[in-house]
Amino acid sequence: MTAALGHRREKIDALAARAGQVPADGGGVSLTKSAFRRLRRDPVAIIGAVIVVVFLLVAAFAPLLAPRDPLEQALLSQVRQGSIPGAQDGFPLGVDQLGRDVLSRLIYGSRQSLMIGVISTVLGAVVGMALGVLAGAFGGWADTLVMRFVDILLSIPGLLMAISISVLLGQNQYALMIAIAVTQVPVFARLLRGSMLAQRDSDYALATKALGVKRSRIVFTHVLPNSLSPVIVQGTLSLATAIIEAAALSFLGLGDPDISRPEWGAMLASAQAVLSFRPQLAIYPALCIIVVALGFTLLGESLREALDPKFRR
Amino acid sequence: MLRFIVRRLLQLIPILLGLSVLLFAWLRALPGGPAQAALGERATPEDIARYNDAFGLDQPIIVQYLKFLGRALRLDFGTSSRTGRAVTTEFLERFPGTVELTVFAMIVAIGIGIPVGYLAARRHGSWIDSTSVIGSLLGVAIPVFFLAYMLRLVFAVDLGWLPGSGRQDVRMDATHVTNFYVLDGLLTREWDAAWDALVHLVLPGIALGTIPLAIIVRITRASVLDVVNEDYVRTANAKGLANATVRRRHIIRNALLPVSTTIGLQTGLLLSGAVLTETVFAFGGVGSALREAISNRDYSILQGFILILAVMYVLVNLLVDISYGLLDPRVRVR
Numbered sequence: 001m002t003a004a005l006g007h008r009r010e011k012i013d014a015l016a017a018r019a020g021q022v023p024a025d026g027g028g029v030s031l032t033k034s035a036f037r038r039l040r041r042d043p044v045a046i047i048g049a050v051i052v053v054v055f056l057l058v059a060a061f062a063p064l065l066a067p068r069d070p071l072e073q074a075l076l077s078q079v080r081q082g083s084i085p086g087a088q089d090g091f092p093l094g095v096d097q098l099g100r101d102v103l104s105r106l107i108y109g110s111r112q113s114l115m116i117g118v119i120s121t122v123l124g125a126v127v128g129m130a131l132g133v134l135a136g137a138f139g140g141w142a143d144t145l146v147m148r149f150v151d152i153l154l155s156i157p158g159l160l161m162a163i164s165i166s167v168l169l170g171q172n173q174y175a176l177m178i179a180i181a182v183t184q185v186p187v188f189a190r191l192l193r194g195s196m197l198a199q200r201d202s203d204y205a206l207a208t209k210a211l212g213v214k215r216s217r218i219v220f221t222h223v224l225p226n227s228l229s230p231v232i233v234q235g236t237l238s239l240a241t242a243i244i245e246a247a248a249l250s251f252l253g254l255g256d257p258d259i260s261r262p263e264w265g266a267m268l269a270s271a272q273a274v275l276s277f278r279p280q281l282a283i284y285p286a287l288c289i290i291v292v293a294l295g296f297t298l299l300g301e302s303l304r305e306a307l308d309p310k311f312r313r
Numbered sequence: 314m315l316r317f318i319v320r321r322l323l324q325l326i327p328i329l330l331g332l333s334v335l336l337f338a339w340l341r342a343l344p345g346g347p348a349q350a351a352l353g354e355r356a357t358p359e360d361i362a363r364y365n366d367a368f369g370l371d372q373p374i375i376v377q378y379l380k381f382l383g384r385a386l387r388l389d390f391g392t393s394s395r396t397g398r399a400v401t402t403e404f405l406e407r408f409p410g411t412v413e414l415t416v417f418a419m420i421v422a423i424g425i426g427i428p429v430g431y432l433a434a435r436r437h438g439s440w441i442d443s444t445s446v447i448g449s450l451l452g453v454a455i456p457v458f459f460l461a462y463m464l465r466l467v468f469a470v471d472l473g474w475l476p477g478s479g480r481q482d483v484r485m486d487a488t489h490v491t492n493f494y495v496l497d498g499l500l501t502r503e504w505d506a507a508w509d510a511l512v513h514l515v516l517p518g519i520a521l522g523t524i525p526l527a528i529i530v531r532i533t534r535a536s537v538l539d540v541v542n543e544d545y546v547r548t549a550n551a552k553g554l555a556n557a558t559v560r561r562r563h564i565i566r567n568a569l570l571p572v573s574t575t576i577g578l579q580t581g582l583l584l585s586g587a588v589l590t591e592t593v594f595a596f597g598g599v600g601s602a603l604r605e606a607i608s609n610r611d612y613s614i615l616q617g618f619i620l621i622l623a624v625m626y627v628l629v630n631l632l633v634d635i636s637y638g639l640l641d642p643r644v645r646v647r
Contacts, residue, residue: 252588
């Protein structure tokens with residue numbers, strides 16, 4: 001083990017190890033079922049789930065929900081130096097500095113923001129899990145090699161890493177997603193590896209091995225599915241971080257330069273110029289980011305409790 | 314203990330080497346290559362050829378890497394393509410500001426976070442508890458730069474109570490010895506300069522401190538909740554120790570172990586990650602330098618600063634590990 005970051009890693013590993021524990025009273029109900037049952041009874045989980053579902057629906061049906069075209073500079077003629085028209089008939093939240101309807105931009109922005117969050121998290125999770133499986137299933141030198149690499153990635157603070165990658169790849173939405181994804185990779189890799197190691201020595205893995213099942217089959221049909229719960233929890237929590245991080249990169253001028261796609265982070269960043277006389281332009285997109293991030297965090301935290309045998313009642 | 318420290322130090326070597334390889338690869342992959350990156354966008358082909366020659370960029374890649382490593386070890390990261398000054402000089406000039414800001418932010422986070430987390434745990438289930446849980450969730454969900462905007466707008470622009478940009482009033486004719494402005498004021502006995510610099514830390518410090526504050530509240534709460542249910546706390550109570558003694562010697566002491574780790578890690582993160590807050594408050598520390606380097610495409614600065622900051626982050630983590638070993642003997646044997 002390497003010195004630095006020992007604690008961050010220990011935390012990940014502790015989470016991973018819990019996946020291995022089997023509940024004392026399964027009561028003949030599958031883990032997933034009992035987790036869902038507890039999740040349904042948890043008010044925190046319900047609030048989180050409702051927030052997430054509402055925003056997903058808004059994103060999915062944006063063209064139907066948005067009262068106007070988010071790009072149309074409808075009230076541009078009324079925008080003056082130092083004054084931007086506020087809420088009025090047909091424009092419930094007013095317009096931005098280019099006279100575009102803020103509500104419609106927020107609604108369309110949910111698509112872009114959620115998509116960046118989801119794609120970058122999925123990308124980070126897939127690459128991280130591939131590394132994790134490599135290390136966790138084979139052990140030995142593959143494990144050492146992969147984990148050394150992961151340690152190096154963990155030793156760079158997330159935002160600095162995202163900045164370096166954005167600078168390298170240029171400014172477009174794919175670069176943004178990749179930059180955020182890379183910061184997520186090491187967490188997923190470590191998490192899955194730890195959780196697979198805990199499963200590898202379990203009785204059922206030993207039993208399948210004794211039955212002469214091929215190693216690839218043991219790994220992919222037995223060990224891997226049983227190791228996934230910490231990854232699912234982390235994935236939900238990572239969605240929140242990814243959306244906030246995307247906003248931060250936008251703010252630093254490393255976001256998506258395509259103005260035909262409204263996005264909350266970019267809206268928030270561009271509101272800086274008019275903050276002193278129309279702070280609402282910053283507050284609305286920020287509220288969206290905060291609520292969505294909160295939704296994913298609440299859902300993730302309650303998922304963690306639901307899937308964690310320690311909390312099983 | 315010494316063996317523990319030496320072992321941890323040795324384990325640093327592969328990480329640092331790996332970091333240098335990554336950064337070297339990053340420089341190569343930059344648009345236009347390292348020469349263009351170092352000289353800036355307006356470099357002529359002759360400039361680039363001269364640079365390639367001088368830095369041996371026509372040599373085998375492994376030789377180039379070793380040279381890069383050699384320069385990095387001598388803390389030579391080239392010169393800023395914008396100001397023409399050495400990257401190390403720029404860094405040293407900017408870093409004290411970031412340190413002051415980090416210290417201020419951590420004092421806020423620790424000073425509020427530990428008592429609140431402790432109270433929340435002791436009054437488990439009360440309104441203090443639920444407020445602190447909700448607050449700590451919100452603290453992590455709010456984009457830092459948005460909070461910074463709002464603080465600046467309300468307290469600096471609208472109310473005018475506190476300064477909203479810079480590290481010191483520009484009209485203040487202060488002497489700077491160490492570039493730690495608060496310290497400078499104290500050293501030179503220019504009390505008003507020290508006070509002015511301190512006041513400039515308040516808003517960015519609060520903005521920067523919210524994330525560590527939220528995390529410290531959470532960890533303290535969870536950790537105190539864990540500890541109060543331990544057998545040794547029950548034993549201490551059962552044998553009739555005064556509540557205050559149990560609290561001080563048994564609960565707080567054990568509960569603060571994980572908190573101290575968190576504090577260390579967060580300090581490391583703040584030292585490297587104040588880019589957003591510093592930008593909003595035009596603070597003039599390392600973070601705003603990075604922001605400027607991004608918009609100027611000043612790759613020498615980016616490269617040097619990122620390497621120094623990453624190494625610093627690794628070292629702070631090492632210190633956290635070592636202090637943890639000091640506080641908790643069980644860690645040493647692993």
